[in-house]
Amino acid sequence: MAYPRDVQRFAQQQQQQQQQQQIRKSSLQSQSEKSPFYDPLPMPATSPKTIRGRCFLRVMLYALLFGVVTVGMHSYYCTPAPFNPDEVLALPNVGLHHAKLLDYKQLEEIPEKYIPRENDAKEKRLVFIGDVHGMYKELRDLLHEIHYNSKTDHLVFTGDMVSKGPESLKVIDFARKEEASCVRGNHDDRILLHYHRIHARAGTEEEEKEDEPPVKGMKKVRKEKKLARKMSKKQAEYLDSCPLILKASGVMGLGNVAVVHAGLVQGIELENQDPFALMNMRSIHSKLRVPSDDTDGMHWAKLWNRFEAKAKEQKTVIYGHYAARGLDIRPLSKGLDTNCVRGGKLTAFVVSSSSKDPKIVSVNCREEYSG
Numbered sequence: 001m002a003y004p005r006d007v008q009r010f011a012q013q014q015q016q017q018q019q020q021q022q023i024r025k026s027s028l029q030s031q032s033e034k035s036p037f038y039d040p041l042p043m044p045a046t047s048p049k050t051i052r053g054r055c056f057l058r059v060m061l062y063a064l065l066f067g068v069v070t071v072g073m074h075s076y077y078c079t080p081a082p083f084n085p086d087e088v089l090a091l092p093n094v095g096l097h098h099a100k101l102l103d104y105k106q107l108e109e110i111p112e113k114y115i116p117r118e119n120d121a122k123e124k125r126l127v128f129i130g131d132v133h134g135m136y137k138e139l140r141d142l143l144h145e146i147h148y149n150s151k152t153d154h155l156v157f158t159g160d161m162v163s164k165g166p167e168s169l170k171v172i173d174f175a176r177k178e179e180a181s182c183v184r185g186n187h188d189d190r191i192l193l194h195y196h197r198i199h200a201r202a203g204t205e206e207e208e209k210e211d212e213p214p215v216k217g218m219k220k221v222r223k224e225k226k227l228a229r230k231m232s233k234k235q236a237e238y239l240d241s242c243p244l245i246l247k248a249s250g251v252m253g254l255g256n257v258a259v260v261h262a263g264l265v266q267g268i269e270l271e272n273q274d275p276f277a278l279m280n281m282r283s284i285h286s287k288l289r290v291p292s293d294d295t296d297g298m299h300w301a302k303l304w305n306r307f308e309a310k311a312k313e314q315k316t317v318i319y320g321h322y323a324a325r326g327l328d329i330r331p332l333s334k335g336l337d338t339n340c341v342r343g344g345k346l347t348a349f350v351v352s353s354s355s356k357d358p359k360i361v362s363v364n365c366r367e368e369y370s371g
């Protein structure tokens with residue numbers, strides 16, 4: 001029960017409260033008109049879910065930033081330093097003196113009489129020929145194509161004259177007859193190794209029980225041994241006479257030249273280059289900085305061109321071996337193995353005393369041989 005006076009008081013109180021609220025509202029409105037910074041729109045309440053979402057975004061942003069900085073620093077600091085040949089020399093497993101042990105002829109000069117010079121009265125040519133691999137017919141085709149003249153031209157084979165193809169011994173006989181120059185290739189080396197082992201064992205007990213374990217690659221070895229057995233002493237002597245490196249200086253259109261089968265390590269004297277690398281290398285291992293016969297790492301010719309360009313006396317390397325790359329002509333290296341034995345081409349790099357620009361001539365190879 002309520003007394004009428006109380007009801008009246010209650011109604012008065014209510015009225016007062018409403019009036020106060022109205023005053024507060026109108027003062028807020030006038031404040032918003034006065035201050036340009038006052039935002040009259042009420043902020044929505046921030047729920048814990050939204051706060052967590054924002055936190056997550058911020059963490060993700062920091063993680064992304066961290067990632068970008070890490071990748072940037074890694075690529076800046078962890079890329080290999082410029083190639084330093086001293087590092088290769090310092091490695092104990094690089095056999096730089098094998099040449100003496102194995103009796104390889106490390107380095108010879110192409111005889112002066114064959115070098116085309118700028119002021120030669122008569123035209124003289126040097127003809128560098130890539131890996132022939134017993135493809136005698138194609139060799140004859142190529143010589144026909146360049147109008148080979150044995151009186152004025154001198155042939156230089158970049159190695160791997162024999163093995164794989166059908167007429168290895170004919171190639172040797174022809175090269176001997178023409179007194180061609182040559183460098184020793186990895187396949188020439190293998191055939192010679194078989195030849196010398198077979199002849200060292202001739203007439204001994206060992207000859208009877210030939211070491212032929214049934215392992216992978218034996219078919220190839222048997223084929224090589226067959227060729228080695230057919231090789232005459234004179235043919236073997238010719239192949240044996242091929243040094244690992246041939247050099248010449250002041251060659252028309254080229255300057256200083258080094259001929260090798262596989263490649264050279266820039267910054268190491270020709271006398272000190274490793275025989276295995278000279279006959280087999282394709283790349284320089286990017287971490288170990290040693291020459292390797294596989295294709296990982298950097299192509300040796302790429303490094304050669306980059307660093308030899310800064311050398312005092314630059315040399316141009318003429319080589320074969322890298323059939324997978326095919327014709328590979330760079331300012332200071334000329335790769336001539338165009339994979340004739342697997343149905344590719346046979347290529348000649350012709351330097352003439354009558355022209356400053358060497359010519360490249362190729363012929364197609366007719367049949368495919370493998371193994």
Ligand SMILES: [Mn+2]
Nearest residue numbers: 160185186321
């Ligand atoms: Mn080779």
